[in-house]
Amino acid sequence: MPELPEVEITARRLARAVEGAGVESALAPGMVALKTFDPPLDALAGGRLTGVRRIGKMLAVEAGELTLLVHLMSAGRLQLFDKRASLRDKSSRILVRLEGERELRLREFGTQQRAWAKLLRAGEVATDEDVARLGPDAHPPPPPDEFARLLDQPRHLHPLLRDQRTIAGIGRSWVDELLWTARLSPFKQGSELEDGEVEELRTACDEVLGAALDHYEQVIVDTVPDKLPMPLQVHRRAGEPCPRCGSTIEAVHFKDYVMCYCPEEQTGGRVLKDRRLSRLLK
Numbered sequence: 503m504p505e506l507p508e509v510e511i512t513a514r515r516l517a518r519a520v521e522g523a524g525v526e527s528a529l530a531p532g533m534v535a536l537k538t539f540d541p542p543l544d545a546l547a548g549g550r551l552t553g554v555r556r557i558g559k560m561l562a563v564e565a566g567e568l569t570l571l572v573h574l575m576s577a578g579r580l581q582l583f584d585k586r587a588s589l590r591d592k593s594s595r596i597l598v599r600l601e602g603e604r605e606l607r608l609r610e611f612g613t614q615q616r617a618w619a620k621l622l623r624a625g626e627v628a629t630d631e632d633v634a635r636l637g638p639d640a641h642p643p644p645p646p647d648e649f650a651r652l653l654d655q656p657r658h659l660h661p662l663l664r665d666q667r668t669i670a671g672i673g674r675s676w677v678d679e680l681l682w683t684a685r686l687s688p689f690k691q692g693s694e695l696e697d698g699e700v701e702e703l704r705t706a707c708d709e710v711l712g713a714a715l716d717h718y719e720q721v722i723v724d725t726v727p728d729k730l731p732m733p734l735q736v737h738r739r740a741g742e743p744c745p746r747c748g749s750t751i752e753a754v755h756f757k758d759y760v761m762c763y764c765p766e767e768q769t770g771g772r773v774l775k776d777r778r779l780s781r782l783l784k
C-alpha cells in the first residue's frame with residue numbers, strides 16, 4: 503500500500519532512470535485504468551520524458567506538455583523494465599514503451615482493477631479534481647499554525663489524518679506509526695487536541711516520514727521492488743511487544759484494514775473493542 507514515503511522514493515528513482523528518454527508508444531491493456539481519452543494516450547509517442555514527481559500519493563510522469571497522472575491505489579506499482587511485457591500479462595494496466603526496449607509499466611496485483619491513470623495537458627494538472635482537492639503535503643509538514651488549523655475538526659484522528667483533503671500522503675500504514683509516535687489515541691478527535699499534542703503530531707510527521715524516506719534512500723538503489731521494506735514499528739505488529747514500553751500491541755480490525763496501537767501509551771490502558779469480533783458476536 504504505497505503512501506508518501508513509498509511513492510516519493512518511486513518518483514525519485516524513476517526520475518533518475520527515465521529523464522530524457524524518448525517515448526516510442528504508449529498503450530493501455532487494462533482499458534479501465536485510463537480515465538481520460540483526450541488527449542489520447544498515444545499522444546505520448548514521439549515525445550520525451552522530462553521528469554517524474556509525486557503529488558500526494560500520486561505520481562506525475564511528465565513528458566513536456568503532457569503529464570501522465572497515476573494513482574497506484576492499494577496494489578499498483580509503476581516500474582521500469584528492461585524488456586517489454588507480453589500483452590497477455592494480466593497485471594499490466596498502462597505501458598509506456600521507451601527507446602532501447604525499456605518500458606515504464608503500471609502493474610496491479612490481485613484481481614481488482616483500481617489503479618488508474620489520466621493523461622492531462624501539463625497546464626491542467628493543478629486544476630484536475632484529484633489534485634486540486636489535496637490538502638498540504640504531510641512531509642515536510644505545514645507550519646505549526648496551519649497544521650493546527652487543518653486538524654481542528656470534530657473527527658477521529660485515524661480517518662482525519664488519512665483524509666487526503668486534510669493532509670496529503672498518509673494512509674493506513676503510516677497513520678498507525680504517527681499516532682504511536684505522538685502517543686495519541688486513534689479515536690481522539692482532532693478538535694480535542696491540546697497545543698502540545700498538535701506539536702507532537704507535527705513533529706512525528708516530520709521525523710517518522712523523513713526517517714522512512716532516509717531508509718528507502720539507503721536500501722533502494724535503482725529499482726523499487728514489488729514489496730518495499732517498510733520500516734514499521736507498530737502497524738501489522740499486533741501481539742508483539744511495543745518497541746517503547748513493552749506492552750502488547752493491540753489491533754482493531756475493520757472491513758479492509760487493521761488499526762494497531764499501544765494501549766499503555768495511547769488509550770490510557772484501554773483495549774479498544776475489536777469491530778470484527780463484536781460483529782461476529784452480535
Ligand SMILES: [Zn+2]
Pocket residue numbers: 744745746747748749764766767
Ligand atoms: Zn507502548
